[in-house]
Amino acid sequence: MANIKEVARYAGVSVATVSRVLNDSPNVKSETREKVFSAIKELGYQPNLLGRNLRRTRTNLVLVLLPSIANPFYAAIVKGIEDVAHNNGYNIMLCNTESNVERERLYIRLLKNKLADGVIFLAPQISADELTELSLKYPVVQCCEYRENAGVSHVSIDNFMAAYEATKHLIRLGHKKIGLLSSDNDFISTKQRENGYRKALEEYRIMLNKIWLGFGDYGYNSGYDYGSKLLGNDDRPTAVFAISDLMAIGVIKAAADKGITVPDDLSVVGFDNISYAYMHTPSLTTISQPRYDIGEAAMKLMLAHINEPDYPPCSLILKHQLVLRESTQAAKS
Amino acid sequence: MANIKEVARYAGVSVATVSRVLNDSPNVKSETREKVFSAIKELGYQPNLLGRNLRRTRTNLVLVLLPSIANPFYAAIVKGIEDVAHNNGYNIMLCNTESNVERERLYIRLLKNKLADGVIFLAPQISADELTELSLKYPVVQCCEYRENAGVSHVSIDNFMAAYEATKHLIRLGHKKIGLLSSDNDFISTKQRENGYRKALEEYRIMLNKIWLGFGDYGYNSGYDYGSKLLGNDDRPTAVFAISDLMAIGVIKAAADKGITVPDDLSVVGFDNISYAYMHTPSLTTISQPRYDIGEAAMKLMLAHINEPDYPPCSLILKHQLVLRESTQAAKS
DNA sequence: TTGTATGCGTTATCAC
């Protein structure tokens, strides 16, 4: 495999000149430029980025850590990140953490090992303290899920308001018995969604029935389990707000298995608006996050941190939207 | 950030010795080893992989090119690849090609630029010729989708047999009017699935009605469109075999919109057994690929190619399975 | 406008 030296010899110039041509330096006679280009072509030369990056102490590579590519929620976010990255000469490296902190540290090490210029977390597993420490030495951005008080930049939506609106939507449809399927993880967004739900109930002076409170893991099965338990009782809610679409769909399935029809006998609201929310029968009323925009914003923030090491941590909140579909309808009086 | 030189000075040894310690060389007195380790710890030293990889002309990084992380089908495959990679000291870099050949070439360039040791394609967009040429210079493995006659290793299932069995299942349930929703892409697997379907019909001397033949893009909407058109006619099939689960789900939705119930009035078989296939109501009869195993096999093959540059191209066919669920039932007589 | 020389951080060869 040809290297820059061979190209130089073949073109009859020095390696410096070849390097200049490769880097679009204006100080090269167009004639020599041609010579170099033809040598490059002739030899099928491909610059070795290891050498280049070592010399530049920059890789133009950004790590994107996500819990799982099985979750379709992340696809559009990643697309947004990628587009901004590519438009700025960067590549991104997607890394599956499996929500495993050890696996996450494995990838963080690649950053510390100078194989990448920065890291975007879609759902950080490490603690706020670790995150803070990391961000002191390297460009770090959190996207969607984030650790509060870590003093680390993040892009997100207002989860509190979103949950508040979702719950209020159910209340305005006449529902008074409203269950909540939350999660027992320690993400701030979870707490915020829970609080938004409580706030709406409070505002309308609706009592919160603790029996209707459930905790899942964002996945389908936990929704199904919650639904199976909850809907077996006579005193069951007429509506459920689940903080993820997959859990909402699990609830609907559990309802169907008990002969309870959605939305006739039970209204269900999800969260995230994954593509399947629209494919599902009944289609799902849910909160839509501007995922592509969130990804774009996160990568732009990353570039700012890379180019300006002293760029201060900042928090970006983008607009969400309540999407009305078939899974909710007015309560029977 | 400390480098190997500073560690050496701090420990009072040469850089060579530090390097030996880092690489577990047996020829180091345990006493000096301790000194070096404590220096490493004290200085918070992290080896720079750019320097190491440049010197070693090896990165222990493998590219995995997939059309889209939005497709849940790939998740388990990637998991299989990752597990084998990590167990062998490799990392993988996931790259979204968006089924775009230019984007794919962008990532292939990273390989040519020595930033990775090899590439695994989950659905190659470049031509067989390009693939062949690439594989002559670099370790290349195809996984699931592949270009035939490229002389490039691949891991897959027997798509012909799988489709044959899926169709035969419908025939044995008494269906004689069986539609096929295929795709108009140029993947060999598509042709093979189509041929499997034809073979089954032939074997049972069932005429193929070309009006019931459709071509989608593997996505939900194309399934819905096919279903909407097909099921509007009086002369409609009693069963449909779709070569992807998302298309199958689209067909079911279209049927529901026309008051046609699955499986009572229409049986539907999908392909791939994505997680929605199980969540969906009705749950989907489909072909399950051993996705994790496929990923594992692909990465093992990659390691073989990396470690043995002359390792011959080989073709691995793993076992599929027909999964029976709610979306199929006996034809009404 | 071009060439020479140096260094990025590491590993590997050789000598001791």
Place this chain on the structure above:
DNA sequence: GTGATAACGCATACAA
């Protein structure tokens, strides 16, 4: 067992 040093491929400061 350990150290000195060349080499990996490239970009760049400086000289010409």
